[in-house]
Amino acid sequence: MLDASPTQTTLLEVNNIEVLYNHVILALKGVSLDVPKGGITAILGGNGAGKSTTLKAISNLIHSERGEVTKGSILYEGRNVVGLDPAELVKSGVVQVMEGRHCFEHLTVEENLLTGAYTRTDGRGAVAAELELVYEYFPRLKERRKSQAGYTSGGEQQMTAIGRALMSRPSMILLDEPSMGLAPQLVEQIFEIVARLNREQGVTFLLAEQNTNVALRYATTGFIMENGRIVMEGKAQDLRENPDVKEFYLGMSDKGRKSFRDVRSYRRRKRWLA
Amino acid sequence: MPDTLLFALEASLNGLTAGVMYALVALGFVLIFKASGIFNFAQGVMALFAALTLVGFQSGQIPFSHLINAMFGTRLHHFGWNMPTMLAIPATVLVMIALAILVERFILKHLVNQEPIILFMATIGLAYFLEGVGDIMWGAEVKALDVGLPKGMSSAVDEATFNWFGYGFYIDRLEIWAAGIAAVLVAVLTVFSQYTKQGRALRAVADDHQAALSVGISLRFIWVLTWSIAGIVALVAGIMWGSKSGVQFSLSLIALKALPVLILGGFTSIPGAIVGGLIIGVGEKLFDFFMNPIIGGATENWFAYMLALVFLLFRPQGLFGERIIERV
Numbered sequence: 001m002l003d004a005s006p007t008q009t010t011l012l013e014v015n016n017i018e019v020l021y022n023h024v025i026l027a028l029k030g031v032s033l034d035v036p037k038g039g040i041t042a043i044l045g046g047n048g049a050g051k052s053t054t055l056k057a058i059s060n061l062i063h064s065e066r067g068e069v070t071k072g073s074i075l076y077e078g079r080n081v082v083g084l085d086p087a088e089l090v091k092s093g094v095v096q097v098m099e100g101r102h103c104f105e106h107l108t109v110e111e112n113l114l115t116g117a118y119t120r121t122d123g124r125g126a127v128a129a130e131l132e133l134v135y136e137y138f139p140r141l142k143e144r145r146k147s148q149a150g151y152t153s154g155g156e157q158q159m160t161a162i163g164r165a166l167m168s169r170p171s172m173i174l175l176d177e178p179s180m181g182l183a184p185q186l187v188e189q190i191f192e193i194v195a196r197l198n199r200e201q202g203v204t205f206l207l208a209e210q211n212t213n214v215a216l217r218y219a220t221t222g223f224i225m226e227n228g229r230i231v232m233e234g235k236a237q238d239l240r241e242n243p244d245v246k247e248f249y250l251g252m253s254d255k256g257r258k259s260f261r262d263v264r265s266y267r268r269r270k271r272w273l274a
Numbered sequence: 275m276p277d278t279l280l281f282a283l284e285a286s287l288n289g290l291t292a293g294v295m296y297a298l299v300a301l302g303f304v305l306i307f308k309a310s311g312i313f314n315f316a317q318g319v320m321a322l323f324a325a326l327t328l329v330g331f332q333s334g335q336i337p338f339s340h341l342i343n344a345m346f347g348t349r350l351h352h353f354g355w356n357m358p359t360m361l362a363i364p365a366t367v368l369v370m371i372a373l374a375i376l377v378e379r380f381i382l383k384h385l386v387n388q389e390p391i392i393l394f395m396a397t398i399g400l401a402y403f404l405e406g407v408g409d410i411m412w413g414a415e416v417k418a419l420d421v422g423l424p425k426g427m428s429s430a431v432d433e434a435t436f437n438w439f440g441y442g443f444y445i446d447r448l449e450i451w452a453a454g455i456a457a458v459l460v461a462v463l464t465v466f467s468q469y470t471k472q473g474r475a476l477r478a479v480a481d482d483h484q485a486a487l488s489v490g491i492s493l494r495f496i497w498v499l500t501w502s503i504a505g506i507v508a509l510v511a512g513i514m515w516g517s518k519s520g521v522q523f524s525l526s527l528i529a530l531k532a533l534p535v536l537i538l539g540g541f542t543s544i545p546g547a548i549v550g551g552l553i554i555g556v557g558e559k560l561f562d563f564f565m566n567p568i569i570g571g572a573t574e575n576w577f578a579y580m581l582a583l584v585f586l587l588f589r590p591q592g593l594f595g596e597r598i599i600e601r602v
Contacts, residue, residue, distance in 0.1 A: 061487055064387060090490030102485035104478045115478045118471065119490035164489060 011037040011172060011204050012058065012094075017072030017082075019050075019057050027053045027067065029228040035172070040198050040205040042215040042236065044249060045225035051208035052099055054225070055174045058206070059096035060086045076172075091119045093171035099208075100180060101157040103164075105150030109141055112149050112160050116167030127167070134163040137193055155186040162190070166197070175207040179214060187211065191218045212249040216240045224249070277441075284443045285559040291449030293555020294456045295518070298511040299528055300535040300547035301460070302504045307541045308480045309500040310382070312393045316401035318529020320370075320505055323404050325512030325521045326412045327369050329419050331362040337411045359421045363509075370505030371498075378498045386493075405526060414523060419516035423451050452514045459510060460548060463503070467544075472499060480542075534582035540592025549593060554578045 012035040019028040028050050035041045043051045056062040057069050058076075060083070069082050081089060089095075095116075104112050113134055117127045135142040138159045144152055149160055158178060165173050175194065179187040195218050197203045209215035216222055222239045224232040232245070239245050246252045299321060306314040314320075330337060334353040342350055357365070381396050424447040431450075432442035467473035479486045479496045487493060515525055531554075539550025554577075561577045585592065 059488065061484065064484060064487055066387060085492070086487045087490040087492045090488075095490070096488045098485060098488055102482050102488070104481040104485060106481050107474070107477055111474055111477075114471075115474055115486070115491070116489050118475055168490060 009037045010034045011077065012206065013075040014054070014058065015073045015075070017054075017057055017074060018070045019053050019062065019067055020070045021065065021067040027228055028057065030072070031225070031228070031230055032072075033223050033230060033233070035204060035206050036221065037204055038198070038202060039220040040194065040207065040218055042219035042222045043206070043208045043225055044210070044212050044215060044222055046210065048227075049225040050228040051225055052176055053228075055096060055176050055206065055208055059094060059174055060084055060089055061096060061098070087119060090168050090170075093169075094174065095165045095168050095170040095172075096174040097161045097165045097176060097178070099176040101154070101161045103149040103152075103157045103160050105148065107149055108146055109149050109152060109156070109160050110145040113141070113163050113167050116164035119168055130167050130169060134166050137166075137197065138163050154181050155183075155190070158182060158186075158190055159193075162193070166201075166203075170203060172204040172206065175205055177208055177210065179209060179211045187214055191215075194218065212245070216245075280439055280441050282560060282563055285563040286556045287443060287445060288449075289556035289559030290552055291445065291453055291555070292559070293552035294449070294453045294548075295511070295514055295551070296528075296531050296535045296554055297548045297551025298452075298456055298459075298507065298514060299532040300539065300551055301456075301463075301544065302507040302511065303532055303536055304539075304541065304544055304547045305463075305504045305507065306500055309476055310393075310479075310497055311390055312397060313390070313541075314504065315394065315397040315529070316404055317504065317508060317532070318526040319401045319404045319408070320373075320508035321512040321515065321528070322521070322523065322525040323373075323408045323512075324366055324370055324505065324509035325419060325516040325525065326408045326417075328362055328366045328421075328509065328513065329417045329516070329521050330412045331357045331365050332359060332419075333417075335412060340413055341410055363421070366509055367506055370509055371502045374498050374501030374505055377501050378494060382497050383494065401526070405523065409523075416520045416522040417516075419513065419521050421513055421517060423448055423513075423517055425517070446518075448514075448517055455510060455514070456548070459507065460544060463544060472496075476500065531578060534578040536592070537582040537585050538592055540594045543592070543594035546592055546594030554581065557581060 014031060014033045016030045016032050017028055018026065018030060021027055031050065031054055033041075033043070033054075043054060045051050053062065053067070056065070056067070058074055058081070060081070062068065072082075073080050074082050076089075076092065076094060081092075081094075104115065107115070110131070113131060114127070117130060120127060135145075140156060141159055141163055144156055149157060152160065162173070162175070162178070178190050178194070182190065191214055194205055194207070198205055207215065207219070216236045216239055219236040222234065222236045223230050224239070224245065232239070232242070234242070240250075299318060302317045302320065303314060306312055306317070329335075334355045334357060336342070336350050336353055339350045342348060377400065381400065382393075385393055385396060426447060428445050428447040428450055431445045436442040467476055475486070475491045476496055476499065478489075479491060479493060483493065486496075511528075512521070512525070515528060535547060535550040535554050537550075538553055539546025539548070558574045558577050562571070562573045565573055
């Protein structure tokens with residue numbers, strides 16, 4: 001369903017959540033974010049900033065890593081989904097593509113895709129149609145359909161993982177670090193497909209990325225995380241032009257490119273001041 | 275054909291059929307190990323428990339009768355009827371499924387994400403618990419199990435081999451049946467895991483728990499499913515061993531013989547469990563046949579373990595163990 005009104009409806013609302021791992025490690029210290037329906041929202045930040053944790057808190061995969069949401073609420077279509085079984089969440093339309101692909105290595109590419117339709121109850125015909133759709137977006141996967149996923153390339157595995165998520169016919173995909181370990185050209189290709197899926201299939205994306213440059217080019221909105229908190233948010237366009245983002249995350253400044261060492265010390269100083 | 279060769283051939287045929295029995299037990303281990311990474315020490319006891327339950331149902335024995343008698347001074351023993359085998363087997367299957375649900379509810383659910391060694395310890399506990407429950411429920415005496423499978427020498431094999439070689443082979447008909455049933459069981463399991471949605475989910479869980487969760491596969495359901503299947507395989511193994519040598523508590527020790535089978539075949543391979551079982555069966559008999567005159571008897575007790583040791587030294591993943599896929 002298309003929303004014609006200029007103010008977009010919010011599909012997912014994260015309100016001030018705290019996440020504790022193993023009852024002691026505080027990974028998120030009050031994170032709030034809104035994901036508009038039909039958009040591509042990017043969560044940016046360095047290692048350990050809490051991007052993955054945020055995604056896993058939403059998809060509830062955090063439980064299997066001994067983490068739990070101790071404060072706040074996560075509303076998906078107005079319903080609190082904290083503590084919900086991941087399978088239930090997949091059924092209601094939210095599916096996560098995990099960091100590092102996580103394909104089923106010993107299953108073929110096609111079998112991998114079919115497991116994505118596990119929660120569907122609308123019959124083989126509908127699943128077969130979905131499979132064709134996935135192959136349309138990822139023709140490469142059709143060529144490799146009979147290969148064991150463990151033997152396919154990193155890019156193919158990323159495609160398999162995204163395709164597998166698509167098989168559940170989701171309204172929202174949580175995409176964790178799609179660029180990880182891929183060549184720049186492939187990263188571009190993957191993001192191109194993400195944008196197409198968003199445009200043509202109406203899938204809402206919430207993605208976590210370290211590659212700020214690519215992510216901000218394709219995203220509509222962005223959140224920047226540091227140390228378990230959101231430190232900046234805004235339209236992707238605005239973030240891209242923001243001098244601080246340019247300085248810290250895109251490595252550009254008025255004085256030209258900087259050495260990484262300077263960026264880091266500058267960031268440290270900045271944190272002190274904040 | 276020289277006699278020695280004929281005797282050796284007969285010994286290996288007998289070994290093959292004995293190997294099928296080992297393979298049946300090993301199969302149960304492989305199923306659970308693949309799906310949940312747990313080495314289920316209780317698999318042998320599950321076979322015993324299944325066989326006990328089957329005999330109990332068949333003979334219309336009242337469960338816990340000893341306990342009830344001891345507590346209330348009654349003299350209960352039997353319901354006074356016999357359940358037909360065709361009814362007793364499905365009833366036992368239901369009991370094994372109930373057992374799987376209880377194991378998930380009371381053990382696995384609470385130990386999610388624990389170290390494999392902790393889960394292994396839990397299955398040792400389960401083994402002792404089940405053995406005790408089996409004892410209290412059905413009594414500790416040795417029982418005969420008869421599900422109507424033919425027994426004794428197969429005259430067909432005897433005649434055929436006599437006509438070919440002038441020497442009749444002795445093969446137990448029960449063991450021929452066991453081989454046939456094992457083959458059907460493996461075929462059904464293979465079709466299930468390769469071509470059905472749940473089978474695919476099962477393999478997916480075996481590969482990557484987290485990813486399986488992420489696509490909406492319920493781990494708890496898959497665990498109940500695997501333990502149920504392992505329970506049914508245990509029942510088949512229990513029926514075969516029970517028909518052969520009576521249902522007795524030493525049955526749970528056959529689990530130990532499954533260990534070398536697993537090391538040979540690989541912990542994660544169904545065909546491996548079968549081939550491993552056959553190799554151990556044949557190897558045992560042949561080794562005994564040729565070495566007996568030289569080093570004396572009772573080699574069957576240790577041959578399997580020695581072979582396993584050799585495999586551990588030279589091919590630790592077993593013959594068919596899953597190769598760890600590592601992209602370079």
